[in-house]
Amino acid sequence: MVTQVTSFSRNGLSDWLIQRVSSLILLAYFLFIGVQIVTGIDYTSWRALHDTTAMKVFTLLAIGAYVSHAWIGLWTVFTDYLTEYMLGSIGNVVRPVLQIAVVLTLVVYAIWVIQVIWG
């Protein structure tokens, strides 16, 4: 079996399933937010909406889905195109560097969202 320490769950089936479930969560979240915006919001109603525990949980779920979805997707792209096979030995430097950059960005996003909601 091919093992990949940097893949999200180190298992192809889990990654594949997480990718699909997270896309549904994100779709539901963005549709919900979209409907809120289309039906008209102001600061007070927006703040009131995001102060509810249910909305906080939904947002947290959405950022979790976003982080896992983005990581699985970008990991797949990186291991397709930024490899030793495609770029020569430099590929084995470029890929980990970009992977670290993406992980850091996603962690910052997640912390930022949590801070905005609970801060």
Place this chain on the structure above:
Amino acid sequence: MLQVSVYRFNPETDAAPQMQEYQVETAGKDLMVLDVLEMIKAEHDASVTYRRSCREGVCGSDGLNINGKNGLACITPLSGAVKNNKLVIRPLPGLPVVRDLVVDMSLFYAQYEKIEPYLQNNSPAPAIERLQTPEDRAKLDGLYECILCACCSTSCPSFWWNPDRFVGPAGLLQAYRFLADSRDQATDERLAKLDDPFSVFRCHGIQNCVNVCPKGLNPTRAIGHIRTMLLSRAA
């Protein structure tokens, strides 16, 4: 006169591959692409190198990239391939070229070997043969017909990028051929070996394999069945 452009490369003498042009007189006949190659070899240039054997779509030797689409030269008629009186013949994409239209299939065969393409059954063999119901036998239709010509795997970008780790459509079609076989007892072991992020899950379902298969098989559907089996095994 048909304009034929053939990929030429001899690693021993050429620095880089090049396309060589030939004018072939087909006398208006709807020949097969292999016939045109044979005419070039006989009448124009005996050094043009390609694989061929049965010339009737059974052996799978002459898989080539014909006007941009992979197929078997022996069963691809000019009427189905030629555009604007031009025929461009290249080797199968993604594999190292040995010479002209001949590619090194080692990576392709290594993936085939990986899926253990043989029946695994440790129960004592019966006196005559291991029987199947007609229904169980029918499950192998659309799977066993593969001739390993590599047209599908070499049209698959996931196989181009990860030929050492992604099994590829041909290998996965055969993996499912043994997973679906009622006589095979190694289902769990077979699935366990496919459960990583590359072997099966690099398939993104773009169906290039289905589009080019000269035998009309559907590797994407077989890969979907493998995913379902992996899911029901794990869930």
